[in-house]
Amino acid sequence: MSPQLLAMVLAPLLGLFVVCIGNGFISSLTALRLDASGASDTVIGLVSSAYFIGLTLGAMFNDRLIVRIGHIRAYSSFASLTAVTILLQGLFFDATAWFAFRLIGGWAAVGVFLVVESWMLLAGDQKMRGRLLALYMIALYGSGMLGQVKLGMIDAWGETAPFMVAGMLASLSVLPMVILPRVSPPIEHVEPLSPYRLIRMTPTGVMGSFGSGIAIAAVYTLLPIYLQRIGMDVFQVGQMMASTILGAMVLQYPVGRWSDRQDRQVVLIALGIFCTALSVLIVLLPNSPTLLLVLLFLLGGGIFAIYPVAVSHSADRAPSGALVRMIQGLLLINSIGSAVSPLIITPAMSALGEPGLFWSFVVLNLCLTGFFLWRRNARPAPIPVAPFEAAAQMTPVGAEMRVTEDLEQGALGHELMEDLSAVVPDVEVATPVMEDIFNHAVPEPGAASYLPDTADGKSGTYDASPEMRAAS
Structure with a gap:
């Protein structure tokens, strides 16, 4: 990567890294504080869902605001709004108010992601998108992991200290953006494929994206509650969450490389069985902190790998002209799964106690595995046509970063294969x-x-x- 390109993307990546340190641990802290106050699982689920509802709404509409006011001013507005909502959480401890704050915070957070991702799209050409995506993922997952590791230390400073620190970090993230020369990357309104067309094109991709959204949101919002209820303090909860996110970052790439050499549906089936077995082990084995740390590392790697493998499977079938819109549509499906996740899983935790989280994972992954098996028998998957591209949850605009030249060439080859097969x-x-x-x-x-x-x-x-x- 050239020094000029690195200089262009350094500021937005640094801003993303700083804001996500605080934004990452606030999700865990919100659930922990509500649970410690005696709030019901239903209330915790509603407040947790608010953030992902805001993410979904913002992903659909925030791009229009960025076009009107420009990237730098938009980033400053979104980061400031993120800081305000976090600080208000520290001032007003009320579940209804926190629902509103988390909803607005999710809407603002996805605005930050939109600015950063569209900026990076402008910075590099198609051949550089894979490396830019890798830098994006390092900033996103690295900041989340760092925030979780420091959660216990910051919480020890006082009841409102974590909210103050996260708010200050969101405000400071503006500095790298505003000191740059004024640049306004172009951005177009996003029109992803409709759910109906997606289901007809790739049922496996839709189900994998939806199920992955449910599981990932539960990891961020409900796993901290489970850990607290089995007797861990905030410091230990942060360590466990950091291990889970580290597993997501480390294991995603080797799983993806495996899917390049194997039928991706077989990989999805294996991931479903793997996550099911790990969830059962967590419930049945003794609560050893070291063992739980290892199991959560592996579970994080399995859960977070389902979405990119499902998207890669869908790309093996998509026409080259529909790749971007298809990935955008699958991201929307993934966001919907994240929004409904706490509402689906918290009733199980109310009925079964804290193990209800992992029994929900068992049921979810068994359903996914059964669906993947059915689809493989109904329509065998094609040979992978392009290298796997690792992916975090991104905005619809940032989904374009995944469409590299290799992926487009692979999709074109898939179209030629179908044409040649007809002849x-x-x-x-x-x-x-x-x-x-x-x-x-x-x-x-x-x-x-x-x-x-x-x-x-x-x-x-x-x-x-x-x-x-x-x-x-």
Whole structure:
């Protein structure tokens, strides 16, 4: 990465890192404080859902505001509003007020993400998006992990200290943005594919995205309550949450590389079984802090990997012209799952006690595994057509960062495969031809290449078309 490109993205990434340190542990702290005050699981679920509802609404409408007032002013407005809502939480301890503060805070937080992601899209070309996405994920997950690690220390400073620190961090995150030269990256209004079209195009991707949203939101909002109820203090809760997020960051890439060499539906099935087994072990094994730390590390890696693998599976089927809109639509489905997650799982925790969280994970992952098995039998997955791109939860605009040149070329190759299969019905004949294209074995213009022997023992020739040569 060139020094010039790094200089362009350093300020927004630094701003994101600073604001997310506080914003990350506030989600855990909100649930912990409500639980410690004796609030019911239903109330905790409603307040926790408010943040994700705000995220969903902001992702749909905040881009229009950014177009009107520009990126720097928009970032300053969103970060300031984030700081105000966090500080108000420290002043007014009331569940109804906290619902409103978390709703507005989610709306403002996704505005910050929109500014940062669209800025990074402008900074680099398509070939650089993979590296920019990696930097984005390091800033997002690294800040969340750091915030959780420091939660116990900051909480020891006083009852309102965590809210003051998080509010100050949100305010300070404006500084890297405002000291830059005035830049206003272009941004277009987002129109993701409708849920109906997504379900017709990729049922596995829709179900994986929705289920992943439920699980990830439960990790951020309800896992701290479970840890507190089994006797851990705030410091220990922060350590456990940090281990979970670290697992999400570390294990996502190797799982993705595995999905490049394997049927992605098989990987999704394996992840569902893996998360189910870990959830059962957490409930049944003795509450050893060290063992729980390891199990949560593995569980975080499994839960957070489902979404990017599901999106990659969907990209294997999508036409090249619909890739961005498809990923945006799956992100919306994921956000809806996050919004309803606490409302679905808190009744189970009320009925079954603190283990209800992990029994909910068991039921959720068994349902996902069963669905993935059914879909694989109904329609086997295609061979992966492009390298896996790791992904965090992003805004619809930032979803474009995932659409690299390799992914577009893979989708184009998938379209050519379908066209060739229509001309050459024998899949055993058509597939090696496309594999030659993917392996850059397309001959020079005008040269002939030979099809494998057909069932009747005859051979044929074809002349590589310009479109096929472009796909190589």
